[in-house]
Structure formats: structure tokens, C-alpha cells
Amino acid sequence: MTISSESSLVEPDAGAESNPLLQVDSLMKSFGGINALNGVSFEVSPGTITGLIGPNGAGKSTTFDVITGMITPETGTVTFAGTDVTGQSRNVVSSGHFSQRKNSRI
Secondary structure: OEEEEOOOOOOOOOOOOOOOOEEEEEEEEEEOOEEEEEEEEEEEOOOOOEEEEOOOOOOHHHHHHHHOOOOOOOEEEEEEOOEEOOOOHHHHHOOOOOOOOOOOOO
């Protein structure tokens, strides 16, 4: 699985803090003894577009499901705008900041 991030779409405010908008730290999740996520960590800065790519079974959908609170990780945390939202689906999903789109054509 690869995390890819474009540079900032807007010029950062000179006085703005450089805290990540989304921070994913050491996520682990397994299903029936098979590790779907094993220590996944990354950050997304405000004003950037970030993509998550990888082959089938790499853990992309599971990563989004954990970020949005649809499933709870065994270990690790998801922090959004400085608030721990691990396992709290209504806080992240209702914010409208996440989109999971599957398209087999590129």
C-alpha cells in the first residue's frame, strides 16, 4: 500500500500552525487471524490531496473503514483536526472530509 500526497493546493498562512489535519498512527486490524493492517501510519496536511493506492488485499478499504469509524482498530489511533476520533464514525463521516471511490478504469 502506498500513500501519495500532492503538494499544498493553497498557500499556507504564514502564521498558521503546521499540524496535520489527519493523523493515522500504528493502526492494526486483523480478520480471522489474517492481518489486514499492520502498523499503518501516515499524516495528511491541510490543503493537500492524498491518495491511497495498492493491490487488491493491501488494506486500503480497511484503512478507510478504520479512519471513518466503521470498524475499530485493535491498536492505533486516528486523530482528526487534533481530536482523537478512533472508532467514532459520526464525527468523521459527517464532517464530509472523506471519500472512498472505487473505479476500475484509470
